[in-house]
Amino acid sequence: MNQAEVYQQLNEIFKENLDLDEVNLTASTTADDIEGWDSLAHIGLIAAIEQQFGIRFVMKEIVGLHNVGEMVELILSKLNA
Amino acid sequence: MTEPLLEQLNYPTDAALLMRKKNTVRKMLLASQEKRIKKKIAVLGGSTTHDICVMLDLFLLYHGIEVDFYECEYNQYYEEIMFNNEALKAFKPDIVWFHTSFRNIKNVPDIHDTPEEVAKKLSGECYRFSQMWEKCFQELECTVIQNNFEYPFYRLLGNKDASDYRGLTNFITRLNTAFADFAAQHNNFYLNDLNYIAADYGLSAWHDLSAWYLYKYCCKIEAIPYLAQSVARIVKSLYGKNKKGFVLDLDNTLWGGVVGDDGVQNLEIGSETATAQAFQEFQTYLKAHLGLGILLNVNSKNEEVNALAGLNHPEGVLKPEDMIVIKANWNPKSQNMSEIAHELNLLPESLVFVDDNPAEREIVKTQIPNACVAAVSQPENYIREIDRAGYFEVTAFSKDDLARTEMYKANAQRVKAEQSFGNYDDYLRSLEMKAEIKPFSAVYMQRIAQLTNKSNQFNLTTKRYAQSEIEAVAENSEYICLYGKLIDKFGDNGVVSVLIGHQQEKNIHIDLFLMSCRVLKRGMEQAMMDELVKKAKERGIRSIYGYYYQTAKNAMVAHLYQDFGFELVKTENADTIWCLNIEKYQNLQSIIKVED
Numbered sequence: 110m111n112q113a114e115v116y117q118q119l120n121e122i123f124k125e126n127l128d129l130d131e132v133n134l135t136a137s138t139t140a141d142d143i144e145g146w147d148s149l150a151h152i153g154l155i156a157a158i159e160q161q162f163g164i165r166f167v168m169k170e171i172v173g174l175h176n177v178g179e180m181v182e183l184i185l186s187k188l189n190a
Numbered sequence: 191m192t193e194p195l196l197e198q199l200n201y202p203t204d205a206a207l208l209m210r211k212k213n214t215v216r217k218m219l220l221a222s223q224e225k226r227i228k229k230k231i232a233v234l235g236g237s238t239t240h241d242i243c244v245m246l247d248l249f250l251l252y253h254g255i256e257v258d259f260y261e262c263e264y265n266q267y268y269e270e271i272m273f274n275n276e277a278l279k280a281f282k283p284d285i286v287w288f289h290t291s292f293r294n295i296k297n298v299p300d301i302h303d304t305p306e307e308v309a310k311k312l313s314g315e316c317y318r319f320s321q322m323w324e325k326c327f328q329e330l331e332c333t334v335i336q337n338n339f340e341y342p343f344y345r346l347l348g349n350k351d352a353s354d355y356r357g358l359t360n361f362i363t364r365l366n367t368a369f370a371d372f373a374a375q376h377n378n379f380y381l382n383d384l385n386y387i388a389a390d391y392g393l394s395a396w397h398d399l400s401a402w403y404l405y406k407y408c409c410k411i412e413a414i415p416y417l418a419q420s421v422a423r424i425v426k427s428l429y430g431k432n433k434k435g436f437v438l439d440l441d442n443t444l445w446g447g448v449v450g451d452d453g454v455q456n457l458e459i460g461s462e463t464a465t466a467q468a469f470q471e472f473q474t475y476l477k478a479h480l481g482l483g484i485l486l487n488v489n490s491k492n493e494e495v496n497a498l499a500g501l502n503h504p505e506g507v508l509k510p511e512d513m514i515v516i517k518a519n520w521n522p523k524s525q526n527m528s529e530i531a532h533e534l535n536l537l538p539e540s541l542v543f544v545d546d547n548p549a550e551r552e553i554v555k556t557q558i559p560n561a562c563v564a565a566v567s568q569p570e571n572y573i574r575e576i577d578r579a580g581y582f583e584v585t586a587f588s589k590d591d592l593a594r595t596e597m598y599k600a601n602a603q604r605v606k607a608e609q610s611f612g613n614y615d616d617y618l619r620s621l622e623m624k625a626e627i628k629p630f631s632a633v634y635m636q637r638i639a640q641l642t643n644k645s646n647q648f649n650l651t652t653k654r655y656a657q658s659e660i661e662a663v664a665e666n667s668e669y670i671c672l673y674g675k676l677i678d679k680f681g682d683n684g685v686v687s688v689l690i691g692h693q694q695e696k697n698i699h700i701d702l703f704l705m706s707c708r709v710l711k712r713g714m715e716q717a718m719m720d721e722l723v724k725k726a727k728e729r730g731i732r733s734i735y736g737y738y739y740q741t742a743k744n745a746m747v748a749h750l751y752q753d754f755g756f757e758l759v760k761t762e763n764a765d766t767i768w769c770l771n772i773e774k775y776q777n778l779q780s781i782i783k784v785e786d
Contacts, residue, residue: 128213149240152404153209156411160206168400 110188115162115181122157126150136178162188193218199252201565201579205415212244219251224560225741226251227429227654232260232283232332234267236294237408245415249422253431264406267294271322279330284656285428286326287335287421288319291384291408292342292362299356301346308355316368323372323379331658333378335424338366340388340408343397377636378658380424380585387420388413419580427583429654430644433562434536435485436476437527439545440492440500440518444476444508445469446569449500450492460505468569473507475573480512483594484582485534487515489526489543494518514598523550524557534598535707537646537743542581544572586636593684600680601708615781618713621678623782625714627687627721630664630671637685638673641704646743648715649704650736650750668693670725674718676709676782683709687718696732698722703736716778719754723775733769740764754778 116134123132127145140146146154158180159165164187174180195215198208208215231246233239243259250257260281262270267288270278278286296318297311319336326334339362351357366385373381388396391413398410409417426432441448446458446465458466459473476486486508490497497518501510510516515533517526523545531538539560545551551563566575604621611617630638639657646652655663663669674687687705691698700722705715726734736751738744740763748766752758755775756768 122210125210125213148405149238152401152407152411153212153241156206157210160210168404171400171404 110185112181112185115184118161119158119177119181122154122161126153126157134177136176136181138177139175158184164188196252197565199249199419201575203415203419205412208245208248208415209241209412212248215248216251219248224254226254226256228256228258229284229425229429230258230260230282231425232262232278232281232286234262234270234286234288236265236267236288236290237402238264238406239289241407241411241414242289242418245418246422249415249419250425253422253426255426255429255431265294268318268322271325275325275329283330283332285333285335285425286330287382288322288337289408290337290339292339292358293402293408295339295362295365298358299361301356303356305355308361312361312364312368315365316372319369320372323376327376327378327658331662333380333428333656333658335380335382335421336369336373337382337384338369340384340396341393343393343399377586378656380428382421382424384417384420387416391416423580423583424585427585428643428656430640430642430646432583432644433484433542433581434540435487435514435534435542436479437487437489437530437541437543438476439523439547439550440488440490440497442546442569443544443566443572444473445500445503445506450496454496454499454503457500457503459503465569466505468572470505470507472569472572475576477507477512479582480595482582482584485514485541485595485598486512487530487534487541488513488517489523489530489545490518491520491523492518512595514595514602522553522557524554524561527554527558527561535647535710542576542579544576586640593682597681597683597708603680604678618781621680621712623676623678623712625677625717625782625784626675627672627718627784630660630673634673634685635660635664638688641685641688641706642702645704645706646741647707647746648710649702649741649744650700650747651702651739652741652744653702655702663690663692670698670722670729672718672721672725674705674714674721676712676714687714689718689722691722691726691734693729693731696730697735698726698731698733699735700737713779713782715750716754717782717784720777720779721784723770723772723777726772731772733771735759736768736770738766738768 119134120132123129123134123143127143127150129144132143140151155166155171162184164184170183195211196218198204233243239261243261247257247259260278260283267290295315297314299308299311323334323336326332341362342358345351345359347354347357351359354360369381373379396409396413401407401409401411438444446469447456449457459469460466461470480486488497497516498510501508515530517530527543528538531541538558539562542562542564543554544564544566546566554561555563564576564579566572607620608617611620635657639655639660642655664671670691672689673685675685676683686709688702689700690702691700736756738748738751751768756770758766759769760767
């Protein structure tokens with residue numbers, strides 16, 4: 110899977126979980142930029158991402174994320190591991 | 191429900207899918223035109239509750255219950271109810287659910303403790319919790335649901351943790367026993383068996399510690415739907431949404447093989463083979479439901495003589511006399527299902543259809559709106575698949591539950607007797623009916639509350655009452671509260687009718703009037719009205735107002751007040767208000783002897 114495909118699937122997950130019509134994630138997107146992406150919604154997003162890509166994050170990885178770009182890199186590193 | 195996504199709310203549940211699709215699922219549920227009952231639930235948590243409420247909401251909507259939620263601040267379950275409960279009081283919850291876990295045990299045993307010190311810690315915990323529950327009963331007059339405690343993810347003493355008084359596992363077992371004792375002694379208190387849910391999920395998987403450290407959830411995120419489903423089952427049971435019976439296929443459902451082809455002697459049932467044992471245990475499981483008042487019926491493509499021969503198999507556990515209705519013929523199973531429901535005076539969706547054949551399940555699903563079809567796979571899984579679906583979640587036992595099969599059988603005898611009389615009144619007289627129609631008394635409160643929550647057809651206002659509310663109106667002198675019990679020569683039907691009216695000046699307004707359909711057309715509804723009028727006259731009442739609120743299920747009583755001589759006062763959509771001038775009233779029935 111390449112980076113663009115990861116972004117595309119993430120957009121779908123965010124739309125579904127946050128009940129939004131349109132989401133366009135970029136590397137610099139953070140929770141402040143997306144309506145409804147609060148700490149509670151974040152939990153559901155992480156669970157959905159794990160399920161969608163068939164991966165598990167460890168706690169250290171989750172707390173270390175600062176923006177969507179870092180999340181995409183993390184997903185890709187796990188998929189290619 | 192035929193929509194695959196909504197079936198996730200039944201069993202089996204794909205928890206991760208449900209969590210992801212929560213918004214879609216909620217919209218689908220809200221789009222249903224089915225009339226929903228509205229309730230308020232306060233969730234007071236010792237850990238994060240957000241997604242738990244989101245899931246609970248979905249499961250309850252699925253059962254036709256629309257809930258307004260109140261959540262306390264994180265881990266403020268104790269403070270909120272004990273000290274700072276103005277907002278909670280204003281919310282007026284019907285139910286308070288204390289969502290606590292082993293993380294919320296404050297006084298855990300220490301390895302240096304003496305047995306006395308641990309006993310003190312135990313009673314301290316019990317006292318802390320029971321104070322909260324009592325506060326709910328006294329100040330909120332609500333029902334309480336309390337989690338018991340799940341076992342921890344580590345055992346300091348290893349296996350000895352279970353047996354030594356200083357072990358946390360041992361302490362939790364004792365606490366859970368104390369909570370269960372409280373539940374056994376209180377009617378408006380129900381335990382949510384978190385300990386079982388966690389064990390069933392798998393304790394190691396349940397305790398996802400990153401979910402605790404990161405988000406303060408007491409369980410793995412993907413386990414949340416199972417937790418919510420468990421609570422939803424208690425709630426739906428309390429509000430009369432349990433199923434009432436089974437409709438069972440025979441060949442390869444109750445025994446291995448096809449009786450018509452293989453012959454009775456070749457059926458697999460008993461203790462000889464693995465398959466035979468699976469079917470025997472399944473039959474034993476089904477038979478145990480008789481004690482809960484769950485009705486068993488047969489819907490099989492068979493010649494009747496073969497069906498009965500199969501049920502009379504010497505190794506079989508279920509016998510023909512355990513069944514209320516046996517339909518063994520070549521009609522479509524959906525048609526048999528409707529006929530069985532009709533003969534039992536129940537709605538088809540209140541019966542659980544069990545059939546090993548997916549094609550038969552499909553026809554019942556597609557032909558009967560909202561049909562409840564068990565998703566069974568292989569005989570070794572039948573019990574678990576039916577058990578985990580929680581169709582018959584028990585919240586209250588009444589004596590009537592234990593005797594229900596007998597009552598329905600007596601009913602079948604009455605139907606036979608009816609056919610041998612030319613004149614219906616002669617038939618009614620032959621039943622030698624006696625009724626007890628009296629103000630609510632303590633022994634019947636549970637049954638009365640149960641009836642208000644599960645009667646749908648003969649129910650004029652479909653107002654639901656918790657037992658605490660029933661007890662409150664019974665004590666209030668502004669209310670006339672009557673229960674009706676009917677006995678005839680075939681047996682005691684138990685409490686079958688309930689009427690609640692409140693007095694305003696010289697008028698009585700009927701808030702609730704319901705009757706169990708199994709005594710329809712016996713004169714009982716007329717006897718209830720006669721008694722109400724008698725009681726009203728004693729109070730010097732002039733008029734009685736009756737209200738009919740239409741639902742999808744109560745069309746049979748749309749004209750009841752008209753038939754009783756009331757005059758129409760007001761029509762609003764399909765709802766009607768009726769008035770009776772009691773001076774003109776003449777008693778409606780004389781066949782049932784009403785005890786003074």
